[in-house]
Amino acid sequence: MIEYRFDTQLLIEGENLSEDAINDYISKNFQGDCLLVVGDEELIKIHFHTNTPWEVLEYCASLGDIHDVVVENMERQAKGLKG
Known part of the structure; x- marks a missing residue:
């Protein structure tokens, strides 16, 4: 069983973004x-x-413009289904 089932990927475009601050907050x-x-x-x-x-998307949207959002269900993928 997969503990965390959604593979969440996105880009945040903005100003004065900080990798460290975002990493720490998440x-x-x-x-x-x-x-x-x-x-x-x-x-x-x-x-x-x-x-x-x-929740992650909501936080990231508060930092700037989010795009190229991908959320895939890894449990479905593990069963050979489309994520």
Whole structure:
């Protein structure tokens, strides 16, 4: 069984974005694993496995414009179904 079933990926476009601050906030406020936060002050890529992707998306939208959003159900994928 997969502990965190949604593979959540997105880009945040904004100003004065901080990889470290975003990483720390997500780590402290959302349950999940496989967190990846990379980019610069204007564009950040997020990758995170969680059971509450809508909360992560809401937080990220508060930082800037979010786009290229992908949320895949890894339990479905593990069963050979479309995620």
